[in-house]
Amino acid sequence: MNAVFRTANWLLPLLYLVVLIDYGSTFFLRTRTHKRNPLLIVLLIAHTAYLICWGINIGRLPLNNAYEVLGVVALSMAAVYFVLETAVRDRRAGVFAFLLIFLFQYTSSVFWAAGAGEMTSAFARLHVVPAVIAYTAFAISAIYGTLYILAHRNLKNRRVGMLFDRLPPLELLGRMSWHTLLAGFLFITASLVTGALLANGAEPGHAGQVVDSRMVAKIITGCAAWLIYAVAVLGRAVGGWSGARVSGIGLFGFATVLIQIIAGAVLS
Amino acid sequence: MNLSVIGISYKTAPVDFREQFALPGEHAKRLLRAIHDDNVFEEALVLDTCNRTEIYLVAQEPQDELPYLLRLFSMLKNTPADVDPSCFYRHEGLQAVRHLYTVAASLDSQIVGEDQISAQVKNAYRQALEAGTSKLFLNKLLHRTMFTGKRVRTETGLNRGAASVAQAAVELASRVFTSLKGKGVMLVGAGKTAELAAKNLIDCGVDNIIVANRTIERAQQVAASLLQTAATDDEPDETLCHVPPHCATSLDSNRGSLTVKAVGLADIPSHIATVDLVISSTSATDLVLRKDQLARPLRHLSKPLLLVDIAVPRDTDPALNSIGNVFVYNIDDLNNLVEENISRRQDEIPKARAIVDSEVARFAEWIDSLQVRSTLKLLQQHFDEMRLAEIEKYHHQFSEADIEQLDVFTRSFCKKLLHNPMAFLNSISKDASTGERMAVVDIVRRMFDPTTSESTHAESSKT
Numbered sequence: 228m229n230a231v232f233r234t235a236n237w238l239l240p241l242l243y244l245v246v247l248i249d250y251g252s253t254f255f256l257r258t259r260t261h262k263r264n265p266l267l268i269v270l271l272i273a274h275t276a277y278l279i280c281w282g283i284n285i286g287r288l289p290l291n292n293a294y295e296v297l298g299v300v301a302l303s304m305a306a307v308y309f310v311l312e313t314a315v316r317d318r319r320a321g322v323f324a325f326l327l328i329f330l331f332q333y334t335s336s337v338f339w340a341a342g343a344g345e346m347t348s349a350f351a352r353l354h355v356v357p358a359v360i361a362y363t364a365f366a367i368s369a370i371y372g373t374l375y376i377l378a379h380r381n382l383k384n385r386r387v388g389m390l391f392d393r394l395p396p397l398e399l400l401g402r403m404s405w406h407t408l409l410a411g412f413l414f415i416t417a418s419l420v421t422g423a424l425l426a427n428g429a430e431p432g433h434a435g436q437v438v439d440s441r442m443v444a445k446i447i448t449g450c451a452a453w454l455i456y457a458v459a460v461l462g463r464a465v466g467g468w469s470g471a472r473v474s475g476i477g478l479f480g481f482a483t484v485l486i487q488i489i490a491g492a493v494l495s
Numbered sequence: 496m497n498l499s500v501i502g503i504s505y506k507t508a509p510v511d512f513r514e515q516f517a518l519p520g521e522h523a524k525r526l527l528r529a530i531h532d533d534n535v536f537e538e539a540l541v542l543d544t545c546n547r548t549e550i551y552l553v554a555q556e557p558q559d560e561l562p563y564l565l566r567l568f569s570m571l572k573n574t575p576a577d578v579d580p581s582c583f584y585r586h587e588g589l590q591a592v593r594h595l596y597t598v599a600a601s602l603d604s605q606i607v608g609e610d611q612i613s614a615q616v617k618n619a620y621r622q623a624l625e626a627g628t629s630k631l632f633l634n635k636l637l638h639r640t641m642f643t644g645k646r647v648r649t650e651t652g653l654n655r656g657a658a659s660v661a662q663a664a665v666e667l668a669s670r671v672f673t674s675l676k677g678k679g680v681m682l683v684g685a686g687k688t689a690e691l692a693a694k695n696l697i698d699c700g701v702d703n704i705i706v707a708n709r710t711i712e713r714a715q716q717v718a719a720s721l722l723q724t725a726a727t728d729d730e731p732d733e734t735l736c737h738v739p740p741h742c743a744t745s746l747d748s749n750r751g752s753l754t755v756k757a758v759g760l761a762d763i764p765s766h767i768a769t770v771d772l773v774i775s776s777t778s779a780t781d782l783v784l785r786k787d788q789l790a791r792p793l794r795h796l797s798k799p800l801l802l803v804d805i806a807v808p809r810d811t812d813p814a815l816n817s818i819g820n821v822f823v824y825n826i827d828d829l830n831n832l833v834e835e836n837i838s839r840r841q842d843e844i845p846k847a848r849a850i851v852d853s854e855v856a857r858f859a860e861w862i863d864s865l866q867v868r869s870t871l872k873l874l875q876q877h878f879d880e881m882r883l884a885e886i887e888k889y890h891h892q893f894s895e896a897d898i899e900q901l902d903v904f905t906r907s908f909c910k911k912l913l914h915n916p917m918a919f920l921n922s923i924s925k926d927a928s929t930g931e932r933m934a935v936v937d938i939v940r941r942m943f944d945p946t947t948s949e950s951t952h953a954e955s956s957k958t
Contacts, residue, residue: 257652315673382670382799382822397799399673467797469819 232284233339235277240336242270243301243329250321254393264318267309274302290355293492296362298335303363304328311367311403319395320403324370331366338492354425358418362484364411365456369481371404372474379471401470405463408477412456419453422446441494448487455480498632500591501560501583502542502549505605508582515574518543522571523619526550527626529567539628540637542598542619544612546605551595553632561585592636592858596851599640600647601654608654608840613644635861643854650850653843656836661695663829663836664803668699668772671799671822676700679770683707683763683784683810684777685717692774692805693721697753704755705770707763709777714757725753768792773802775810783810786818796820805829866936867924871917877943878909 246266278299282289289295308324378397380386394400426442459476462468503516518526523541530539530552538553552560561583568574586594597603601612620637623629629637648654657663672678680701682689685708693704704721708714758766760783767773767789777783784802793800793815802823804811809825816823882905890898920939923932 257655378670383816385824385828394670396669396673397671401799402673463797467795469797470799471819 232277232281236336236339239274239277239298240329240333242273243305243325243332246270246305247322247325247329250318250325253318254322257393263309263313264321267305267312271302271306271309274305278302288352288355290352290359293488294335294338296355296359296491297331297488299359300362300366301328301332301335303359304331304366307363307367307407315395315399315403317395317399319393320371320374320400323374324367327366327370354418354421357414357421361411361414361418362488364407364414365452365477365481365484368404368407368411368477371400371407372477375400375404375470375474376478397470401474404474404477405470408456408459408473408480412453412460415449415453415456419449422449439494441491444490444494445487448483448490452480452483452487455483497554497557497587498551498591498636499554499557499560499585499587500549500551500594501564501585502547503583504547504549504603506603507584512582513548515572516548516568518548523622524626525571526567527623527628529571531626531628535563536628538623538630538633539626540619540623540633542595542616544615547598547603549598551591551633551636553630557587589855589859593851593855595636595640596643596854597848599644600847600851601644602647602844602847602851606658606837607844609658610654613641613648616640616644636858639854639858639861643851646850646854647847651843651846653840653847655843656839657833658837658840659833660805660826660829661692663832664692664774664805665695665699666832667803667824667829668801671801672771674700675772677702678772679703679705681705681707681763681767681770681773682717683760683773683775684779684806685713686776686778688776688805689774690717690720692776693717694724696772696774697721697725701772702753703770704753705766706755706757707760707766708757709760709779711757711759714759718755718757721755722753764788764792767800768796771798771800773800775802775804776806777810778806779810780808782812784815785812786814789815790818793818793821803829863924863932867920867932870936870939871920873940874913874916874920874943878913882906882909 246264249264249266278289290299304324305328308321308328312318312321374394375397378394378400381394382397426446455476459468459473459480462476463473503513505513518541523543526541527539530536535558536552536554538551540551542549542551550560550564552558561580565574565578594603599612599616601607601609604612616637620629620633620641623633623637657666668675675696678701680693680696680703682693682704685706689706693706696704704718706714706717706721708717763784767784773784775784784804789812796819798820800821802811802815802821804823804825807826811823811825813823813825815821886898886901886905893901916939920935923935927935
């Protein structure tokens with residue numbers, strides 16, 4: 228049975244690669260289409276089915292270590308992107324989104340067997356699930372934010388080159404980046420609160436978490452990410468900061484999130 | 496059936512010569528009516544644009560079209576009878592079909608990939624239908640023509656990207672804004688260029704315009720004119736609202752409520768932060784939009800502001816581009832965008848020509864099948880004539896009641912006799928190659944009517 232899951236685990240990054248190539252061809256060939264991407268639908272169904280079956284097989288949610296979290300983040304990013312693409316009927320950001328998604332899933336698949344421990348605590352899930360949603364939102368925000376900064380720079384420099392006319396409109400990129408950043412901030416706040424309660428032994432019968440180097444790294448980087456995103460949210464909401472500035476800060480925040488994920492993986 | 500086209504275009508004659516033969520509106524209808532009444536040609540169509548005037552004619556036999564048409568022009572438009580015929584071009588048969596497809600695909604236009612030709616071809620077809628000069632052949636031809644044009648537009652990048660300054664401004668806007676619907680626009684300057692730009696933007700969904708001018712009375716005049724334009728025009732000219740195909744959903748056409756306000760130039764700083772797009776085209780020799788007067792209102796701009804300056808000398812201070820969300824473009828930038836787009840369109844020409852070639856081949860197949868159809872009709876006619884001739888010959892030997900029975904019997908008998916040959920002819924019109932089809936048609940015609948053999952050869956060599 229493990230052989231089946233191992234094989235399926237390696238097929239997943241291949242599927243993501245196929246979708247990435249499809250979006251790449253749409254972008255570079257300037258293909259016009261507003262229909263839903265059937266490959267993406269197949270991917271979402273396949274990955275969801277895999278996670279459900281794997282979860283049933285191991286008797287727990289597959290969110291026990293950084294690599295499993297990365298796999299779930301890849302799926303949730305793909306799902307969020309699917310919703311966004313359907314709503315705005317614009318496929319041009321797909322190649323950028325799936326570049327990052329593919330890297331996440333590839334990393335998850337490569338280190339599939341690594342990591343240990345069991346997350347049986349229902350309370351712990353209240354901490355991890357919002358964190359996964361937050362990571363997803365921040366990743367999507369980072370992608371749109373990067374495209375926003377690129378488009379902003381191109382427009383400022385009056386460049387009419389290859390990338391210029393293939394990107395979605397600046398306004399759309401800014402809106403997507405901001406809304407996902409805001410959503411991510413709300414979920415990371417929820418995750419930090421539940422994490423703090425968990426660390427203080429709020430769970431009935433639980434003596435409290437062991438504070439090791441991994442935990443310290445996660446706390447520091449998690450709080451740092453929260454602070455950075457808080458600055459971005461306040462700056463936009465109160466200070467009226469421009470989209471380029473908020474996107475730039477968001478990228479710093481996402482870099483901090485990545486450090487947190489890597490630290491969690493390396494130190495475990 | 497012989498198709499030919501006689502035409503004059505920007506490639507063969509200068510505009511002062513061409514305008515003598517232009518056939519706008521009522522002139523085209525009168526020419527078509529004259530052709531219809533003369534009954535020299537079976538079908539006719541006039542395609543008149545600012546770059547060409549072409550007349551497509553269908554006849555059973557080849558005709559000398561040019562002298563006939565020149566006589567008509569002389570009658571209808573008092574054009575001189577002795578014109579230089581070298582200014583006119585003529586194509587026949589499949590070359591005429593290829594020419595029409597090429598024109599409809601905008602491959603023969605001054606700006607390759609321009610969008611207006613498809614509406615012009617549709618208009619020409621509508622006129623021919625109304626005049627009764629478009630029948631089986633031209634109906635099919637025009638439907639295939641419009642289909643070919645559509646294929647070229649959807650399968651190639653021939654019409655992608657703005658090809659004029661006005662379109663380039665709209666394309667720039669589509670790079671910044673998801674939709675112009677609900678956006679605010681400021682026009683600085685009240686000249687014709689600014690008015691045209693405003694009309695383009697209204698067609699693209701803008702419903703809030705501020706007109707700023709040195710004299711407020713002139714600004715008010717322009718504002719009133721824009722309101723009137725929006726109220727009276729039923730059909731937005733979407734060919735002006737050129738957007739890249741992949742942005743096609745992003746610029747909506749909305750001619751609902753439009754608000755237009757007139758202000759003086761001194762009021763620009765107090766209004767500029769409320770708009771999203773500024774188009775400047777004054778005749779001022781100094782800068783009109785300066786950073787020292789606009790830096791404060793634009794300092795905390797959280798949304799993008801696009802400043803498009805199409806004036807020479809420039810109205811807009813280039814230093815405004817350094818302000819966070821402000822993007823300044825001048826006429827050179829728009830021209831560069833246009834040149835880049837035109838260059839990309841040139842790369843798409845081979846693909847478009849390949850589509851035209853394939854559609855011409857399809858039309859040729861249809862023409863061939865026409866021969867089978869007309870042969871089937873001839874066969875039926877031939878048998879019917881023989882049947883009726885025999886009944887007439889022997890009718891005195893039968894009573895009236897018997898003649899009726901005889902008619903029924905011979906009709907049924909001929910039908911049965913013709914069933915297999917007609918089924919065979921129908922099958923070869925679908926399945927056989929062009930050569931095989933025409934060979935069989937020739938044999939059948941010669942078998943049942945030896946006198947048609949020469950005309951069949953002549954017909955098959957025309958296309």
